[in-house]
Amino acid sequence: xxxxxxxxxxxxxxxxxxxxxxxxxxxxxxxxxxxxxxxxxxxxxxxxxxxxxxxxxxxxxxxxxxxxxxxxxxxxxxxxxxxxxxxxxxxxxxxxxxxxxxxxxxxxxxxxxx
Amino acid sequence: xxxxxxxxxxxxxxxxxxxxxxxxxxxxxxxxxxxxxxxxxxxxxxxxxxxxxxxxxxxxxxxxxxxxxxxxxxxxxxxxxxxxxxxxxxxxxxxxxxxxxxxxxxxxxxxxxx
Numbered sequence: 001x002x003x004x005x006x007x008x009x010x011x012x013x014x015x016x017x018x019x020x021x022x023x024x025x026x027x028x029x030x031x032x033x034x035x036x037x038x039x040x041x042x043x044x045x046x047x048x049x050x051x052x053x054x055x056x057x058x059x060x061x062x063x064x065x066x067x068x069x070x071x072x073x074x075x076x077x078x079x080x081x082x083x084x085x086x087x088x089x090x091x092x093x094x095x096x097x098x099x100x101x102x103x104x105x106x107x108x109x110x111x112x113x114x
Numbered sequence: 115x116x117x118x119x120x121x122x123x124x125x126x127x128x129x130x131x132x133x134x135x136x137x138x139x140x141x142x143x144x145x146x147x148x149x150x151x152x153x154x155x156x157x158x159x160x161x162x163x164x165x166x167x168x169x170x171x172x173x174x175x176x177x178x179x180x181x182x183x184x185x186x187x188x189x190x191x192x193x194x195x196x197x198x199x200x201x202x203x204x205x206x207x208x209x210x211x212x213x214x215x216x217x218x219x220x221x222x223x224x225x226x227x228x
Binding site: 001006032034036042043044045046049089091101102103104105106107 | 118147149154155156157158159161162170172173204206215216217218219220221222
């Protein structure tokens with residue numbers, strides 16, 4: 001089945017700086033890559049996603065890039081703010097009919113230093 | 115418009131007991147997926163229900179079973195509970211079969227097995 005690796009496990013950045021979280025996936029058939037933000041004690045919230053027919057997607061301060069050849073995708077957060085502090089999970093999914101549902105990475109704890 | 119809801123919020127059981135968790139999907143969604151999230155880990159896919167049938171299944175034993183009702187709500191049943199079943203159980207709703215559509219998570223049920 002699909003396997004997703006996520007790095008780093010912890011990322012500390014100064015407020016206002018950028019943060020980058022990287023993920024790799026193993027199954028080249030995967031075609032959907034969402035990112036979730038989970039604050040302590042809360043549900044995972046979908047913040048951005050990208051499909052395999054697109055290389056980059058932006059939503060205000062958040063962007064995601066996808067390199068299908070390298071089977072690699074990244075989350076970029078610019079102008080970080082204290083409310084960006086949370087655990088971020090990447091995930092990958094096979095097309096309908098494929099197995100395993102969403103396969104998640106182990107998460108990155110993002111800490112925004114004031 | 116209510117989002118995804120789950121009940122109960124917390125549950126304490128002893129080893130060997132059985133538990134039933136419940137999920138109501140977001141309005142307009144017809145698919146429910148269940149995930150297990152151990153402390154400090156990413157969610158792990160248990161199974162997905164669409165049109166009242168289990169469509170996809172992750173690497174979980176048969177002790178984990180489910181059901182989907184005509185109103186799209188779903189139940190997760192776990193038999194013969196083990197200490198290792200202690201986790202946050204999340205359901206996610208989406209539209210259409212498969213996992214490459216946007217999935218929205220409920221707040222989760224925190225299960226503790228003593």
